[in-house]
Amino acid sequence: MQSWVDGQPANALASLKDRGLAYGDGLFETLAVKVGTPLLLELHMQRLALGCSRLAIVADQALIRSELLAYAQAMGEGVLKLILTRGDSLRGYGASPEAKPRRILQASPAAAYPDAYGQQGIALFDCATRLAEQPLLAGLKHLNRLEQVIARSEWQDPAYAEGLMRDTSGRVIEGVFSNLFMVRDGVLITADLHRCGVAGVMRAALLAEAERLAIPCHVTDISLAQLQQADELFLCNSVYGVWPVRAFADLSWPVGPLTRKLQGIARTLLDV
Structure with missing residues (x-):
């Protein structure tokens, strides 16, 4: 068109x-x-x-x-x-x-991702590129996406569907084109995006749904050590919905019940 x-x-x-x-x-x-x-x-x-x-x-x-x-x-x-x-x-x-x-x-055309990404989960690449901290631009979907361009160029291996991005202080922020959530002891946790990162539309929708369903949720800083303690990990965006993360570096996670619940909600939000 x-x-x-x-x-x-x-x-x-x-x-x-x-x-x-x-x-x-x-x-x-x-x-x-x-x-x-x-x-x-x-x-x-x-x-x-x-x-x-x-x-x-x-x-x-x-x-x-x-x-x-x-x-x-x-x-x-x-x-x-x-x-x-x-x-x-x-x-x-x-x-x-x-x-x-x-x-x-x-x-x-509509995005064509393998069904396995949503069903079985994805492996996450560890990006060396760091997100600069700039509160004036944090959260915005502005046109300068050079950090993401550089990060996405770091891997060509199709075994990785996405990459994990941290900021210059080492905090876990998001995927290259997705937002990240972790689950620990039944609590939904996602990164604070007041310094950098993109405040995704699906992220906002899932946070609102979590509040509606009284699912405990924290928006806070996430360290790599905390990520290692997660019970579940998943990514989301407004085109594909929710992808469970099954592996990152030497870590692995099951596709947990809260991930599946929110994946179903995202699927509904992306339907008419």
Whole structure:
């Protein structure tokens, strides 16, 4: 399907003066689409609005929502990527006050991952690349993803479906394209993302479901030693749902009952 730029079908995705291209000055969202419906739309819009507020990008949220709905309807099924940039400017970091945010919508086929990832779990690669600590950008899905690009280049072995990323202080943060949860003594634990990392939409949805179901949950710092003491480990994102983690380095975990419970909830959230 043809991409849209500012609500119109277009072959060129961006101007050469676009600040998203020049500086990574913008945000993006990746939405699963089924039967013409963008899934978890409200959570995606909430994160986008937070990012716009943090980066001082004045964008018409209602217009973006309407375009997402229209584009998803035309797509039918697949993965929809929204790229929102600050717009055009001349050379230099300073943005022109006249810059108009640019909206780019792109369609891709539905993600095709092996069923075994969800059923039997995955092996997790230990990435050497560390996430820099920058509270101003922490949690945002901004366009500068060089840390993830470098981390993903560290392995080519198909035995690993994802990589574990830590910050420069050694705290366990997330996967390269997923958020991480561990279970210890029936308590659901996920990393504090106030210093770095991406606050994933599926992560937010599962935290809300855990609260609704009165599942004990902590958002806190996680050390590698604590990870070693986990009873269960799993990853999540808004495209594939939940993948149990069965192995990392010399550690292994069973696919536990809380992982299966939340996997079922994620599957429901990604259905229509």
